[in-house]
Amino acid sequence: MTLLIDILSWVCILGGVFFTVVGGIGLLRFPDFWSRLHAVSVSDSAGMLLFIFGMCLQAGFTLVTVKLILIGFFMFITGPTATHAIANAALVTGLRPPVADDLKEDDAA
Amino acid sequence: MSGVYSPLIVGFGAMSAVISVFVIHRMNVVDQDRIPLQLHPVRIVQYWLWLMGEIAKSNIAVTKAILARDMPIRQNLFKTNCSQKTELAQVIFANSITLTPGTITVETEDDHFWVHALCYSDDDPAALDDMDARVLAVETGGKA
Amino acid sequence: MMFLVGAIGLFVSMVLVLVRLYSGPTLYDRVLAGSSFGTTTVLFIGVIGFLTGRPDFLDIALLYALINFVGTIAVLKFFRYRAIGDHKWPRNQVPLDPSPQNPEDVA
Structure with a gap:
């Protein structure tokens, strides 16, 4: 049983590491601001959830798990709100997203 | 604690x-206005489970786009309808769009959102309409 | 052991984000990188707490998660309105461009 939990949390932590590093790489590799928003949301959602879940499995049924679930819940709510606020502020100040070449005609913005 | x-x-x-x-x-x-919590308790658990699956799927898609050598990104800004009545349900819908990697709610207006997509394909609006119907089911308790 | 791997991975991610924070061409790239850095920092604090066998660190992580959100919103609000507090702009004269403005000139 302990072995099973250990294996599961290894998988979760390794997955979390993978997704956060991928988010960082995407933040560096993507060419413009609007695509970087999506790279951040990878490490915000998948990386964060996997890390929290892996730590929960290691903590067991204790007060620590309650705190971890609280952290995960808050970040689950505030993460997309902050991303939306940044995107909306950029749009309001006149930063327009580039539209792919084959989609130009049906762009009404 | x-x-x-x-x-x-x-x-x-x-x-x-x-x-x-x-x-x-x-x-x-x-402030004086109270917001009554009118969400269907069973439906919202179902919706969360479904949303987790969607997050996993779109995470894998965006990860492929990041790690691919030629970066097949095809950005677009498009409009999607939201049929929810209460503000809380609209917030749930907009946050769900932003939470799934690859799509971000950029601007909210009364009955539609502007959504920015990273890898736009032609069936993306249909997928968002499906999510819209599911949030509406959470709000009203009807069939998803 | 697994928390050591997690801490190293988070550290690599934090370095990548910091490079973008330093080199970001626009203001919003930097705000975005700062927000993402906060997210990784919260996880890093939690993992370090488990690594050293003191999960009390999670209290700090919880506080950091909340302050990170409020800080991001405050920075965005400051660059949009050039004021953090309850400053009342006239409704039709809200400055939308982030160029520096003297509030006395507008109001």
């Missing part, structure tokens, strides 16, 4: 809660 439940510590907590409620009451800053 600290695991210490001696009467002194709990008393301090209760005292500070009472004092802050009293100060806020004196400041008169609580």
